[in-house]
Amino acid sequence: MKIHFIAIGGSAMHNLAIALHKKGFTVTGSDDIIFEPSVSRLKKHGLLPEQYGWFPEKITKDLNAVILGMHARTDNPELLMAQRLGVKVYSYPEYIYEQSKDKLRVVIGGSHGKTTITSMILHVLQHAGMAFDYLVGAQLEGFDTMVSITDAPLIVIEGDEYLASPIDRRPKFHLYKANIAVISGIAWDHINVFPTFANYVEQFQKFIETITVGGTLVYNQSDEVLNEMVIKDLSEINKLSYTLPEYEIRDGITYIMYESKAYRLNVFGQHNLSNIEAARIVCNKLGIDTYNFYEYISTFKGAARRLELLGSKGDVNVYKDFAHSPSKLRATIAAVKTQYPGRKLIACMELHTFSSLNADFLNEYSGSMDLADEAVVFIDLKTFQQKQMEPYPAETVKDAFKRDDLIFYNTPENIVKLFENIQPHNVTILMMSSGNFGGIDLNQLTQNILKKIF
Known part of the structure; x- marks a missing residue:
């Protein structure tokens, strides 16, 4: 070929x-x-x-x-x-389907959590010794590449809702024809392609309709929009819902409780606990029982850039996360605040994508950083220039987030100066972006912060 x-x-x-x-x-x-x-x-x-x-x-x-x-x-x-x-011209999702049309196809969709759920499933399958192919949107520990196409009978695909190619305007996840599908939740994104929430939601209904007859949909029952959609759907498929598992947090460590046994996790936050349950149901469908699943998932360290610990010392932790949309921001901040309830939380996020910078979408961020003790928003002036957008002032950002004490910066130098001047004591720092904070070396910034601790 x-x-x-x-x-x-x-x-x-x-x-x-x-x-x-x-x-x-x-x-x-x-x-x-x-x-x-x-x-x-x-x-x-x-x-x-x-x-x-x-x-x-x-x-x-x-x-x-x-x-x-x-x-x-x-x-x-x-x-x-x-x-x-x-x-013949294919988009890459079309070609993934072409290479996997004779395989069992597991497709993970949703506005948030799909990379993590996919990563969790791959981690468990690998530990179970199963043969599988995959497509995932992050580099994972233990995997050389983000795509594998072999003769394996199973493929696990992260199903993005963005467009397939410049000449194929269908969302990618419509093309895979899942045998087993997951939807983790629905929260408006990609405003440049889906100008209204209703239009965005419609793509997930169409995704459900692409599931093969007799296939299975695994869905987050706690998402009201999604739950209503599934109830109304008449597709000839099986529908399995999930919610949070029983869990405890002890001394900053999260444990899943299952049949009198505690399984210590390396990840935390209700969004990750929810992701684990989606992965568990899929793995159960693939023949891995719940006991083995929780044993395997207890060694999962997280997908790249998803609540990734950059460094810690004493009572100070520094994390980075890919969160950039309003729903992801809320979930990530809530996770960190819940995990370290007695600490001050400084949350810094970068508005970077076209959707997040769109003035019509900005108000969707209202209240999304309320749980942070100190909230910082960064927009690199160069980003406005690159996207040929008109910069807006700090007041516009503060009004959108509905937070008068929000700190706004538009140069990376100001971000560096802010964190170099903080008092590193009983504090968690959370850096969130789908970009790179104007080229700031977050690892070096973390080391500079931790060096101040005696």
Whole structure:
């Protein structure tokens, strides 16, 4: 099989390219710019393009397929050549389905928690010694890549609701045709694509309708919008709900209680406990009993950038998290505050995505940082410039978050100065962003904070 990737440097794209290369396919690719870690990973497997740019001559009739990344434009020269020659063009979710249509497909969807639930399932399956393929949106400990395509009979897929490609405007998770599906919850996101909440919710109803007849939907019963949707749905599928398990928090450690036994966890927060229950039901369906599941999940350390501990010393902890949407912000802040109730919580988040910066969406953040003792919001001025958006003042942000004492900064230097001047005693610091805080080295910032503790 000869496969060419247009925009090979993307997070999912380069991992899929490597997976197909490992399977024995002949893989080529192009991109106009590629960042780390994609550069090193592609180079390691001999897949890094010799030159950046688009080269229509790479598209030939003997290609079995072209896979089109979201980063490409509809007028991409290589795409136009493929269309002219009649070469089959796939989005990467389409091609994942093409490679897995004869497998048992588990698809994890939801506005929040899908990366973590997928990671939990993969962790347990690996410990159980099962053969499986996967697609997940984060680099996981114990896994070389974020995509695996082999001859395994099972695939676990993180089902993103964002668009499949520039020429395929369907949400990715509509394309996988799940045998077992999970929906963790619904909270409006991607306002640039789904301009109303109703339009966004509709995508999840359509996702349910793509589940194979006789398949299974695992859903979060505590989500009111989702619960109402499932009750009204008439699809010929099995429906299994989940809520929080029985648990205890002792000395900053969370334990799941099951049949008189306590299972110590490395993760915490009600959102993660809920994620664990979704993963448990899926693993039960795959033949792993609850006792073994809780034994295996007790060693799960979390997905990358999900409540990741950057450092701790004495009564000071510093975490970073991928949280950036209002629902994720609330859940993450609540988790940390509950885990360390006697400590001051300083929560700092970066508004970075198009949706979060959209003035029409900003009010969705109302009250989302209320549980933090000190709330900081950062928007890099360069982000406004890159997205060609008009910057707005601190007052606009404070009004949206409904918090008069909120601290607002628009340069990374101010963030660094703020944390270098704090008194590190009985405090938890939580850094939340889908970006990089204007290039701040959070590991170095953490070490600078901890060095002040005697």
